[in-house]
Amino acid sequence: GDSVTQTEGQVTVSESKSLIINCTYSATSIAYPNLFWYVRYPGEGLQLLLKVITAGQKGSSRGFEATYNKETTSFHLQKASVQESDSAVYYCALSASGTYQRFGTGTKLQVVP
Amino acid sequence: GALVYQYPRRTICKSGTSMRMECQAVGFQATSVAWYRQSPQKTFELIALSTVNSAIKYEQNFTQEKFPISHPNLSFSSMTVLNAYLEDRGLYLCGARDGGAAEQFFGPGTRLTVL
Numbered sequence: 001g002d003s004v005t006q007t008e009g010q011v012t013v014s015e016s017k018s019l020i021i022n023c024t025y026s027a028t029s030i031a032y033p034n035l036f037w038y039v040r041y042p043g044e045g046l047q048l049l050l051k052v053i054t055a056g057q058k059g060s061s062r063g064f065e066a067t068y069n070k071e072t073t074s075f076h077l078q079k080a081s082v083q084e085s086d087s088a089v090y091y092c093a094l095s096a097s098g099t100y101q102r103f104g105t106g107t108k109l110q111v112v113p
Numbered sequence: 114g115a116l117v118y119q120y121p122r123r124t125i126c127k128s129g130t131s132m133r134m135e136c137q138a139v140g141f142q143a144t145s146v147a148w149y150r151q152s153p154q155k156t157f158e159l160i161a162l163s164t165v166n167s168a169i170k171y172e173q174n175f176t177q178e179k180f181p182i183s184h185p186n187l188s189f190s191s192m193t194v195l196n197a198y199l200e201d202r203g204l205y206l207c208g209a210r211d212g213g214a215a216e217q218f219f220g221p222g223t224r225l226t227v228l
Contacts, residue, residue, distance in 0.1 A: 036216065045221035046157075046206065091156070099164065099210055100147035101217065103157040 002027050004092050006104035013082050013111055021077040021107045023066075023092030030096040035068050035075045038091040038103075049077075049090070084111045115141040117209050119220035126197050127228055133193045134223040136207035142187040143209035147217065148180070152203040160205075163190060194225065202227045 003026045013019050027033045037049040037059075050059035055070040064079045075092060089108045093101040118137045126132045136146060145164040149157040161171040163184040171177060184190040190209075194201050204224050208217035 034216075038219075046219040048216060051216055095216075098214065098216070099145040100159050100162050100208065101157075102159070103149075105156040 002029055002033065002094055002096055002102045004094055004102055004104035006092055006107050008107045009105065010108040010110065013109065015084055015111055015113055016081050019077075019079045019082045019086075019109065021090055021092075021109070023075045023077065023104055025073050025075060025092070025094050027073075027094060027096060032070065033094040033096045034098065035066070036093040036095065036101065037064070037066055037075075037077050038093060039088045040091070040106075041088045046091070082109070082111045084113065087111045115139070115211070115218045117143075117207060117218045117220035119205075119207055119223050121223055122221060123224045123226070125226045125228060128198055129196055131193055131195045132197055132225060133191055134205055134225075136190045136192075136209065136220055138188050138209045138218070141209075141211040141214075141218070143184075143190065144187060144212050145210045146184055146190040147208045147210075148182065148190075148192050149206040149208065150201075150203050151206065151222075152200070155203075157206060160192070197225070197227045199227050201225065 034053040036051045039049045050061040052059040052068040058067040066077045089106045091106045092104040095101045116139045120135045148160040151157045160175045163169045182192045204222040206222045208219045210217045
């Protein structure tokens with residue numbers, strides 16, 4: 001079946017430093033699934049951060065970006081300079097049909113001063 | 114804009130009892146609704162997918178007998194956790210999609226605690 005892998009359970013980054021959160025996917029039901037990053041801030045619901053539905057394209061939002069790489073089946077999330085307000089849990093997800101998502105295990109980002 | 118509400122936000126039930134949670138879509142037509150569960154220390158697991166005018170599809174390890182779902186119209190869905198036990202605790206999320214849209218809109222979740 002389809003699956004998403006996030007290898008880091010928690011990441012701690014100093015403010016203004018760069019960030020990369022790794023995500024790889026495996027899709028057996030469809031060649032090119034839609035890929036997403038969701039974010040959940042403390043005490044809030046799940047929010048869509050960015051999505052890319054075309055292989056080779058890059059999505060960006062709030063300073064974050066991720067490129068859909070079909071060769072390496074990866075969709076890593078990057079930000080050049082993080083802020084304390086970016087502290088949250090980030091989930092990578094894929095969707096083959098659009099009707100539901102398969103989520104990764106989530107990466108908790110802690111930004112320290 | 115498109116919003117999804119879930120009720121209640123938090124609930125506590127005794128082991129062996131049942132608990133019903135609701136999901137309401139506002140600003141769009143929820144032609145399909147997916148219910149997920151996030152157990153402690155785990156990711157969001159798909160429980161079932163409900164599409165209006167189609168049979169509800171349950172994922173492996175989840176059954177209609179345990180998690181009956183109702184999706185009577187394009188704005189509302191409910192799911193009941195029957196005979197809840199400790200392993201049923203977690204955050205239950207509903208995600209609703211409008212027809213050919215590429216993404217789901219998620220509610221804030223219902224957090225279930227089982228005593």
